[in-house]
Amino acid sequence: MSISRFGPVFLVVFLGGCTVFAPRYDAVLDEKSTAAYQSIAGIAASIELGEFVAAESYADAAPRYRDAISGLSVASLRAEILPVREGTPAERARRLLSEMVTECDQAVKRTAETHRQRGIPANAGAGQSLLLVCDPAYRAVQAMR
Numbered sequence: 360m361s362i363s364r365f366g367p368v369f370l371v372v373f374l375g376g377c378t379v380f381a382p383r384y385d386a387v388l389d390e391k392s393t394a395a396y397q398s399i400a401g402i403a404a405s406i407e408l409g410e411f412v413a414a415e416s417y418a419d420a421a422p423r424y425r426d427a428i429s430g431l432s433v434a435s436l437r438a439e440i441l442p443v444r445e446g447t448p449a450e451r452a453r454r455l456l457s458e459m460v461t462e463c464d465q466a467v468k469r470t471a472e473t474h475r476q477r478g479i480p481a482n483a484g485a486g487q488s489l490l491l492v493c494d495p496a497y498r499a500v501q502a503m504r
Contacts, residue, residue, distance in 0.1 A: 382449050
C-alpha cells in the first residue's frame, strides 16, 4: 500500500478535524476585525503623538472611534455565530474570541470617553494600553486563516 493512496483521505480528515479545535475561517469576521484594528492602531498612534491631548480634539477623532467600534460590533456578532459543535474545543475557542473582541470594544469606548471628557496625555501609555487589549483578538482572527 502506498502512502499516496491515502494522502487525500488523510488531508480531508486532518482539515475536517481542525474545526474540532477552532471555528472555521470567516471572511467577514476577518475583514471587519482588520478594519477595526487599523482604526485602533491609528487612534493609538494619534494618542502617542499628542494629537488627543485636548478634549476639543474629540470632535475630529469621533469618526475614527466610530469606525473602530462599528467594525468591532460586526466582528463580535460574527464571532458569536461561528458554527461549531457544542462541547468541543472549537466552542471554547469561539467563546474566547468573542470575549476578546468584546474586551477590545470596551477599551475603545473607554478611550473615546476619556478623550471626550478630558483629552488623553501623550506618552502616558494609553495608546499602547489600547493596543495590548485589542491585539489578542486581532491575532486570533488572523490565526483562523
